[in-house]
Amino acid sequence: MNVKALLLCLFLPLPALAQGFAGLGSEAEGFSIPQPDRALRFPADHGAHPEYRIEWWYLTANMTGPDGAPYGLQWTLFRSALAPRDGTGWQTPQLWMGHAAVTTQDAHFVAERLARGGIGQAGVRASPFAAWIDDWAMEGPTLDRLRLTASGTEFAYDVTLQATGPLVLHGQNGYSVKSAAGQASHYYSQPFFNLTGTLTLPSGDVTVSGQAWLDREWSSQPLAADQTGWDWFSLSFDTGEKLMGFVLRGDSNYTSATWINATGTPTAFSDGAFSATPLTRHAVAGRQVPTTWRVTLPERGLDVTVTALNPNAWMATSVPYWEGPVIVEGSHTGRGYLEMTGYDD
Helix, strand or coil, X not given: CCCHHHHHHHHCCHHHHHCCHHHCCCCCCCCCCCCCCCCCCCCHHHCCCCCCCEEEEEEEEEEECCCCCEEEEEEEEEEEECCCCCXXXXXXXXXXXXXXXXXXXXXXXXXXXXXXCCCCCEEEECCCCEEEECCEEEEEEECCEEEEEEECCCCEEEEEEEECCCCEECCECCEEECCCCCCEEEEEEEEEEEEEEEEEECCEEEEEEEEEEEEEEEECXXXXXXXXXXXXXXXXXXXXXXXXXXXXXXXXXXXXXXXXXXXXXXXXXXXXXXXXXXEEEEEECCEEEEEEEEEEEHHHCEEEEEEECCCCCEECCCCCEEEEEEEEEECCCEEEEEEECCCCC
């Protein structure tokens, strides 16, 4: 997403929370602001950017077991800065949060970790790549070859990831605009991972294989003050093409999308080209959350219905939200992931 950092509101100064969803429509005095002429640099940009207020490493996966049963997996590491600097020991202003989940057709397992930077409990290294919080880790010799592990009270997973395509830069060469007022982030993805490994569930171990999608994004004020939440889609079609699209909800909704062809060439679409319309809602955690959508991108002939694999995929974390695998039917078929925030009732 894409715009994941709204989840970090518990790390922001309390006065910011009243301004926009999770305070990320508030001013970010002293922090660096994304610039359209900043070229992304790899592998350096796989690492942390402590001069920016918010950042995440966000992986989702659609998988299948030996019997054909579908599964979803999430692994996320968030960084939030109380001040625009790094540091060691307890003096560091860098704070970390991790989320992990496994979704089946009839269950959703969630775990959360919180950590302070500067003491080795959590962090990210660009090369060789490593991102960790406590004993959860995403690491490998490069971002193209990774091992991913996490566990909760009712689940665990240990999977390997192998990239089969290039990194994808969203927006203008990785500069992703989020509002008509010009708020933005630096944003790229690796949407071409093949995945193999093992899920450990209450019913036992399950061998899985599938595809994963990693999002990387950092900013300091990615949202306008009136924006209260978003709906974010990462869809992988059976043709080999892919779509990232989001709707930021506010006084006027703002949309953005990236169409990715089968070889990894992206085409960016600005506000208004992409649409996502709720079709049905589901009661979960005391909220009415849309879990069936009509998604369109007319310039690519896309008109699909996106349906949650499990409508109860609620992330009951410090900052709650909905996140889960979806099924795609219509002009294109496939699978993907949907994230929704800001549904307070």
